[in-house]
Amino acid sequence: MTMKISTTLNGESVDFLCEPNQTLLEALRDRLGLTGTKEGCGSGDCGACSVIMNGRVVASCLVLAAEAEGAAITTVEGLAKDGVLHPLQQRFLEHAALQCGFCTPGILVAAKALLDANPNPTEAEVRLGLAGNLCRCTGYDKIVRAVFAAAADLRGETVA
């Protein structure tokens, strides 16, 4: 039985159709064409499918699309505004915090949720906050440094 779901997606009212047994990840990618969100493991272990749902980062492979009724969702496509990259995206580029890039959308989204809740995190908080996001090529140091640089940008501090 096809269901109609109403959400606020990246700040805009968006309705979509889904089957009850479809995940939010499938709806985003296959129904809405938002392919920035990736499927890695499909079991909630890798974080590639991370999206922010009602202010909290979740693995969209473990959310039914139907659960998104009335929810506010932010995907990686919602980070850049008016063609200007989000500070996290800019700093990931500058710090070369990615190689193949498959994990990057999920890490950006998880890092945004982390900094929204905690604008000035410690290194331990960043590493624990991103523990649900696996990267198999860059290594985490560049990612952590990029998150720190973006956090400073978002706090309005000048970084030399």
Add this chain to the structure above:
Amino acid sequence: MTPFRYLAPTSIGAAIDALKASGGTAKLLGGGTDLLMALRARRYAASVVVDTKRIPELSGVNVRADGSFRIGAATPCSVVAADPALSAAWPGVAESANLIGSVQVRNRATLAGNLCNASPAADSVPALIAAGAVAVVAGPGGERRLAVEQVTTGPGTTALAPDEMLVAFELPAPAPRSGSAYLRLTPRTEMDIAIVGCGIALTLAADGTIAAARMALGAVAPTALPVPEAAGVLVGRRLDDAALKALDAVARAACRPITDKRGTSAYRIRGAGVLARRAAILAASRAEAQP
């Protein structure tokens, strides 16, 4: 996933009706971090998935006038872990909720799901048992209350009937000068499954001796294991080396673990003793810090 219907009832009664109407083929959805994986892997099928998160009574952590707590069954672990009153009263429960999976998982997963998924290694269960938590179970005939240790009957099985659902946990107000802790043994600090887990709650008497103790172990038996012998070796004594040695011994003696890829039986038994001692020291230090 095989096809199913999705229902999001807004009352406990409507949820029970849906469970009953399905004739045992419905599955309850809390955070979905175990359920959706199992449905995708086709470890089981469901005709109906009943989402519990739109039922108001199932959401949130509430402290009552007498200092006791009610944790709604659909409350995500991140909300449980961040609750200031619960963290002050029952730090062992809060820290166990904060160890489950990743941030992404904790923003969805619930204590009720952690219990009813019935993994022997569930992190929150030993902590809840140590806190003396009670599971409130609703069914067609009304509500009944079960001690948390009575809910699981084996790996993947519970004492709940197909038309029953866990709606809340009730935790008593801690006695004055009480402290609790949950520690687990894992190779990684996060995103890992306990090789051993230990929850403990201690109450100190005015003279510094232990007035009450409750301990439970995880991942060393088919279900989380209360260790009533812990009270026997601790109550009336100070938490000195001899008491810790005795606690280590009763923890090891209670274990009935399997050997699997995460650890051998012998390693789990030894780890249970070590965690019991460390958790007791941590809980006692928290009790001493209470006014």
